[in-house]
Amino acid sequence: MSDVPISHILFVSTALFFIGMYGLFTRRNMITMLMAIELILNSVNINFVVFNKYLYPENLDGIFFTIFIITIAAAEAAVAIAIIINLYRSHRSIDVENAGEMKW
Amino acid sequence: MNYSSYIALIPLLPLASFAVLGLFGKKYFKNLSGIIGCLVLLTSTLLSLYAAYHYFFVDGKINGSYQTLIPLKYTWLSFSDSLSIDMGIILDPISVMMLVVVTFVSLMVHIFSLGYMKGEERFGTYYSFLSLFTFSMLGLVVASNIFQIYIFWELVGVSSYLLIGFYYDRPSAVAASKKAFIVTRFADLGFLVGILILGFQSETLDFNTLIQRLTDIHSPQLLAIASTSFLGISLLTWALTLVFIGGAGKSAMFPLHIWLPDAMEGPTPVSALIHAATMVVAGVYLVARLFPVFHINEASLHVVTWVGAVSAFLAAVIACTQTDIKRVLAYSTMSQIGYMMFALGVSGYGGENARLTDAVGQGLGYTASMFHLFTHAFFKSLLFLCAGAVIHIVHSNDMKDMGGLRKLMPITSIAFLIACLAIAGIPPFAGFFSKEEILMAAWQNHPAIYYIGLITSGITAFYMFRLYFSIFWNRTPDSQLTTPLAADRVPPSALAVGQGLPKAQHHSEGTLSMKLPLVILAIGTLLVGFIPFSKFISPDGKPFVSEMHLTFSIVPVAIATIGIFIAYRLYFRRSDRPEKLAAALGGLYNAAYRKFYIDEIYLFITKKIIFNLVGKPAAWIDRNIVDGTMNGIAWTTGRISVLIKGVQSGRVQSYALYFFGGIVVLIIVFLYLWK
Numbered sequence: 001m002s003d004v005p006i007s008h009i010l011f012v013s014t015a016l017f018f019i020g021m022y023g024l025f026t027r028r029n030m031i032t033m034l035m036a037i038e039l040i041l042n043s044v045n046i047n048f049v050v051f052n053k054y055l056y057p058e059n060l061d062g063i064f065f066t067i068f069i070i071t072i073a074a075a076e077a078a079v080a081i082a083i084i085i086n087l088y089r090s091h092r093s094i095d096v097e098n099a100g101e102m103k104w
Numbered sequence: 105m106n107y108s109s110y111i112a113l114i115p116l117l118p119l120a121s122f123a124v125l126g127l128f129g130k131k132y133f134k135n136l137s138g139i140i141g142c143l144v145l146l147t148s149t150l151l152s153l154y155a156a157y158h159y160f161f162v163d164g165k166i167n168g169s170y171q172t173l174i175p176l177k178y179t180w181l182s183f184s185d186s187l188s189i190d191m192g193i194i195l196d197p198i199s200v201m202m203l204v205v206v207t208f209v210s211l212m213v214h215i216f217s218l219g220y221m222k223g224e225e226r227f228g229t230y231y232s233f234l235s236l237f238t239f240s241m242l243g244l245v246v247a248s249n250i251f252q253i254y255i256f257w258e259l260v261g262v263s264s265y266l267l268i269g270f271y272y273d274r275p276s277a278v279a280a281s282k283k284a285f286i287v288t289r290f291a292d293l294g295f296l297v298g299i300l301i302l303g304f305q306s307e308t309l310d311f312n313t314l315i316q317r318l319t320d321i322h323s324p325q326l327l328a329i330a331s332t333s334f335l336g337i338s339l340l341t342w343a344l345t346l347v348f349i350g351g352a353g354k355s356a357m358f359p360l361h362i363w364l365p366d367a368m369e370g371p372t373p374v375s376a377l378i379h380a381a382t383m384v385v386a387g388v389y390l391v392a393r394l395f396p397v398f399h400i401n402e403a404s405l406h407v408v409t410w411v412g413a414v415s416a417f418l419a420a421v422i423a424c425t426q427t428d429i430k431r432v433l434a435y436s437t438m439s440q441i442g443y444m445m446f447a448l449g450v451s452g453y454g455g456e457n458a459r460l461t462d463a464v465g466q467g468l469g470y471t472a473s474m475f476h477l478f479t480h481a482f483f484k485s486l487l488f489l490c491a492g493a494v495i496h497i498v499h500s501n502d503m504k505d506m507g508g509l510r511k512l513m514p515i516t517s518i519a520f521l522i523a524c525l526a527i528a529g530i531p532p533f534a535g536f537f538s539k540e541e542i543l544m545a546a547w548q549n550h551p552a553i554y555y556i557g558l559i560t561s562g563i564t565a566f567y568m569f570r571l572y573f574s575i576f577w578n579r580t581p582d583s584q585l586t587t588p589l590a591a592d593r594v595p596p597s598a599l600a601v602g603q604g605l606p607k608a609q610h611h612s613e614g615t616l617s618m619k620l621p622l623v624i625l626a627i628g629t630l631l632v633g634f635i636p637f638s639k640f641i642s643p644d645g646k647p648f649v650s651e652m653h654l655t656f657s658i659v660p661v662a663i664a665t666i667g668i669f670i671a672y673r674l675y676f677r678r679s680d681r682p683e684k685l686a687a688a689l690g691g692l693y694n695a696a697y698r699k700f701y702i703d704e705i706y707l708f709i710t711k712k713i714i715f716n717l718v719g720k721p722a723a724w725i726d727r728n729i730v731d732g733t734m735n736g737i738a739w740t741t742g743r744i745s746v747l748i749k750g751v752q753s754g755r756v757q758s759y760a761l762y763f764f765g766g767i768v769v770l771i772i773v774f775l776y777l778w779k
Contacts, residue, residue, distance in 0.1 A: 021764065025757050033757075100754035 009050045016043035030084045030094045034077060041073045111155055111175055111193050114148050114203060115242035118210075121145075122235035129228025137228035138218045141235055145211045148238070152203040159200045160640055169646040172196040172312060174248055186307050192248030194311060197641040198392055198474055202245040205481045206382050210238045212621040213377040216489050219615035220373055220496060230270065234377070237263035241382050245389065250299050251309045253390065257295070257354070260386065261288050264378050268370040280366035287363040291353020298346030301339060305329035311393065318397045337403070344404035348391060348411075355387025356438045357445060358415040362703055364438055368430035372495055375430060376488030380437045381481040388444040388477055395448065395470060395643055409449025413556045416442025418700065420563040424570065425686075425697040428501045429491050432571050433484070436527065439564060440480050443557065447473035447542040450549040451643065467643035469549065472541030475637040479534035482632055483526040486625040490520040493618055494575055503571065507578040507678070515619050517576045519626040524572045526629045528565035528664045531657070534633035540657050541637075547656070561660055565667030573675035 016039055023036030045066045052062025088094050121144040129137040165171070177192035214234060221230055240259035247253035262285075269281030303309045306317045306325045317325040318340070332339040349360075356364035367379050378384070391398060391408060398405050416439045423435035451469025493516045498506050510517040526533035529540070539561060546554040639647045674681050686693045695701065751762075 025761055025764075096756055099756070 013043040013046040118235040118239040125232035141231035142214045149207040152207045189251040190249040193246040194248035209381040213373045216621040217373045219618035267374040277369040280369040284363035294346040295350020301343035341403045351387030351390040365434045372492030376485040380484040412442045412445025423567040444473045469545035470643040476538035479538045482628045483523040486523040503574040506575045510576040519622040524568040537633040562663040562667040565664035569671035
């Protein structure tokens with residue numbers, strides 16, 4: 001376990017973050033966008049866990065943060081999906097481009 | 105005996121009737137409202153007669169002079185320990201006399217209106233307005249505080265406005281009510297400033313304290329107000345002159361008289377009540393109330409004297425040329441009030457520092473002024489009510505439409521004759537006694553004023569009898585009866601007065617309720633002159649004896665008789681003499697007919713000077729600078745929002761991109777630049 005250098009894991013999390021970012025900006029489907037956001041959150045989770053493990057192995061702060069983030073991500077997903085369902089009911093579409101009039 | 109138990113009822117009863125009639129009159133007791141108004145007023149009248157009896161004969165007199173009593177006082181607004189606005193009742197000879205005059209004349213007018221306004225659409229409203237006016241006038245009369253008088257002063261103005269504009273569907277009435285309100289408001293501005301100066305300098309608003317402080321030569325307040333000067337005139341003179349301007353506005357003194365003739369647009373009984381007998385003498389009453397202070401200030405007293413004399417003369421001259429009978433009466437009112445004013449101006453004060461030892465020094469002018477106020481209330485309201493009765497039948501205000509009415513309306517004709525003799529100053533009618541006293545006071549103190557008064561009394565006799573002959577003689581009665589007025593001769597103004605009357609009444613003298621006040625007032629006009637007024641009313645409260653000097657009376661009576669005779673020659677029979685005379689006088693006649701162009705001067709000043717030089721620049725500043733600033737701010741905001749509107753595309757992803765971009769920038773800043 002300890003023979004995996006920290007930089008590799010950070011590389012994975014960074015890659016995950018930017019993949020999520022790319023997905024968020026390019027996808028039009030809201031569910032896909034939601035999934036992209038989950039990716040971003042998970043990259044952050046990996047960071048927390050990794051820094052906790054490698055730098056302060058005697059503490060558990062990072063792990064707790066991760067657990068909190070997972071909880072909140074679950075709640076956020078529930079809210080987001082509720083919004084998406086409502087949007088689908090009124091617009092018959094979950095394409096984010098079609099919700100342009102929501103700016104007002 | 106405690107006065108307060110019932111004195112307060114005298115003004116409060118009309119207030120109650122105003123509230124009841126105003127709120128419910130129209131809906132619930134349309135026809136009863138007149139009776140209610142009359143009964144309430146009757147109660148008030150009886151109460152004030154009882155109060156007058158009590159004051160003058162039972163307990164007003166202590167040690168030979170009439171005391172100023174304050175039976176009721178309630179601190180309403182208190183600014184500091186010494187300065188407060190009170191609501192109170194003051195009883196002294198003049199306020200008690202005014203109570204009687206106001207309630208009595210108001211009662212007569214209430215009764216007269218029962219017949220005159222019958223069938224009127226807004227009958228209840230009319231009576232509620234009358235009650236409001238009576239309440240305000242009574243409150244003004246008994247005010248114990250100078251600010252209280254101001255409050256009621258404005259209330260009186262409002263009720264006058266409401267009643268002048270009673271026929272609000274007539275543009276002329278609306279214009280007249282607006283004119284009356286604006287002109288008197290303008291004058292009231294002077295009054296208010298005067299009150300503020302007086303209140304500030306004497307550190308009180310209470311009449312008694314104020315008079316006491318400003319007449320005691322040792323008081324620091326008098327020293328301060330007399331020694332402070334503004335534009336070279338002492339502050340006391342300023343204050344009193346400003347207060348007088350307020351009074352002049354209400355009393356229609358030159359040059360603030362322009363509203364009074366137009367105020368005749370109101371119903372005629374209203375003119376009798378407000379614009380002849382009660383409200384217009386408020387200015388005289390105010391000067392009389394502050395007379396001790398006026399008296400120590402020669403300059404302001406001179407203003408009062410000369411304004412009064414000029415108004416008396418000018419109005420009399422204008423009255424000779426007018427053909428609208430109500431306007432003639434309006435100008436004669438103004439003229440008579442001018443008499444009252446200059447009588448105050450030439451009066452002595454009495455008391456220890458009397459300059460003269462005879463009656464004049466003891467305040468004959470003051471007494472005469474109040475006496476004339478009293479008698480004038482009787483004969484002028486009588487004249488107006490007679491005019492109302494005439495207009496009721498003829499349906500026109502113009503004396504050219506009248507003539508030969510004496511057979512048709514004998515009671516009115518006799519009453520009118522009595523009132524005319526009274527106003528002309530023929531003995532033994534009421535006006536004779538009061539006018540003689542005024543002229544006597546003027547003669548002893550100020551001969552120039554005396555001559556003006558004398559000439560004016562001649563003119564007065566002339567125009568009053570011009571009116572009398574034109575209405576009741578001048579034409580054979582038959583022509584009046586056989587040629588009933590054609591519909592096209594009836595001006596729209598008169599139609600509103602008489603509409604709703606049963607046809608049969610058109611050519612009779614009117615109902616009992618219209619005749620009764622005429623008879624009562626005519627009897628009053630015959631009798632009130634014999635009241636020995638100087639025994640009751642004098643500036644310092646001490647009764648004195650004023651003798652009639654028969655030799656002195658010869659000249660004024662002779663001049664009045666000449667005036668009557670000229671009027672008889674010109675107007676008794678229909679002839680072309682008046683036209684010839686008018687043509688001979690040419691420009692003078694025209695100037696008087698056009699009221700000496702005073703209205704035109706006002707129009708010139710307001711329209712040309714004030715509107716152009718003040719109003720238009722002010723409007724320009726308002727439109728371009730004030731509004732411009734606001735519009736500019738709105739316009740700038742609008743433009744900016746248009747510019748940045750594009751950013752708000754509604755695309756969530758581009759928002760996220762901006763957000764992300766911002767974070768990248770922040771990271772770069774924190775990592776590399778923030779060191």
